[in-house]
Amino acid sequence: MIIDLPSTSTSAVNKALVDLRDSGGAVALGRVLTLCVVTDDAHAEDAIEAANEASREHPCRVLVLARGNRRGAARLDAQIRVGGDAGASEVVVLRLYGPLVDHGETTVVPLLLSDAPIVAWWVGAAPEDLQTDPIGAIAQRRITDSAETPNPQRSLEHRRAHYRAGDTDLAWTRLTNWRALLAAALDQPPYEPVTQVTVAGAPDSPSTELLAAWLAVKLKAPVVRARTKKGTGVQSVRLDRKSGAVELIRPDQTVATLTQPGQPERRIALARRPVKDCLTEELRRLDPDEVYGETLVQGLPAVGGRTMSVAQAQAQGRISPPAEAARSQAAAQKESSRVSRAMKRAQPVDADQRSGSSAVPNNEVSANAPDGNPPGDQGTQAVRRARAGAAGRGAAKKAAPAGTTAPAKKAAPATKATSTTKAASTTKAASTTKAASTTKAASTTKAASTTKAAAGRSSAPARRTARGATS
Secondary structure, eight states: OEEEEOSOOHHHHHHHHHHHHHHHOOSOSOOOEEEEEEEEGGGHHHHHHHHHHHHTTSOEEEEEEEEOOSSSSOEEEEEEEOGGGSTTSEEEEEEEEGGGGGGTHHHHGGGOOTTOOEEEEESSOOOSOTTTSHHHHTOSEEEEOGGGSSOHHHHHHHHHHTOOTTEEEHHHHTTHHHHHHHHHHHTSSSOOOOOEEEEEEOTTOHHHHHHHHHHHHHHOSOEEEEEOOTTOOEEEEEEEETTEEEEEEOSSSSEEEEEOTTSOOEEEEOOOOOHHHHHHHHTTOOSOOHHHHHIIIIIHHHHTTOEEEHHHHHHTTSSOOHHHHHHHHHHHHHHHHHHHHHHHTOOOSSHHHHHHOSOOOOHHHHTTSTTSSOTTOHHHHHHHHHHHHHHHHHHHHHHSOTTSOOOOOOOOOHHHHHHHHHHHHHHHHHHHHHHHHHHHHHHHHHHHHHHHHHHHHHHHHHHHHHHHHHO
């Protein structure tokens, strides 16, 4: 919801906010701070979008001072945004014209949340001394962005000369990922001191200057700046140690390569952080950023004017050519794409694999394993092949015609077959001989018994006849 209030006053804006809350209940009361955004009319929408995204993590009231033309009569045009047009906050856009441009604090004070911290953010050019600025004087945190100023180097010098606790810069916030990666690399053995530091970056990049200053303060080592083309930002950092160099190179402003002694190269997503992410991070803390203050006050003078061109740094071996890192990244990306395509084209090889597993390897992926099988699946594949072979032989035997001779089994080695055949023949012969002997003995015994019985029957009448004759 957007409500326009042309040619209005701060009391009318405040009354409209109260009426909106009472009538529709569209504006919640849970606000943790007041964010004052100082910008010009041309960049107001970009600043509002970034503030809306930050408010989703930090609900707040956003007061946008959009400075217009200084000519003409003093006029205040206001706009209230709530609901979907304001993220998790309520946005009040105050467009100032005429002499009112130089007195923006008079329009801000009546709209501040009571008992809530105040954070001031200058989107473009900021006053040299933030503490003496009327809006900066009432803020607990003061956020600037040296990268958005016409002369970033001069802006950094102004920030250093007039630093007060509570000041910070989005150029410093963009280095959070760089600092985390370098600190993690040095937190691994061997724990050796850094002997030399080389930071390569664009001459118009305040982040490069702050990164070099931070390394100079924390590592107590000489730091040299290598100048690259304008608009490239931070390109590479090299930390020389006795065991080898730790190098972080970002040739394409998107992906970086981290090289360490004794470890494989690692590709890391390291794109330039958008303003909304940096603003969200800065709103997470309302206490002074002591590391930024130390880097700004002590680190920048330590780096001084020790700069050289990229060609000179490469000739002296201080940095590696970015083209080599770009070729390595392209080769790694090509290999990753090849493996991804192979995984998408993977098909099941048998019924068990189709029903029992959702991740099915194919020949191209299996070729990467030492024995041609996917890692960790050699035993399973052998069992499946044995089962598939047994099932195939059973099906072939069942489907063969009645008069067709089944195919012979695969012959065993000659020596083993001969031994097996000889043993089988010997066993069979022994069994046959034993059976024959048993049969022959049985037959002989039976014949003898029969003969004896017959002889007995024949002799009985003869004996009776003889007895009769004698009597």
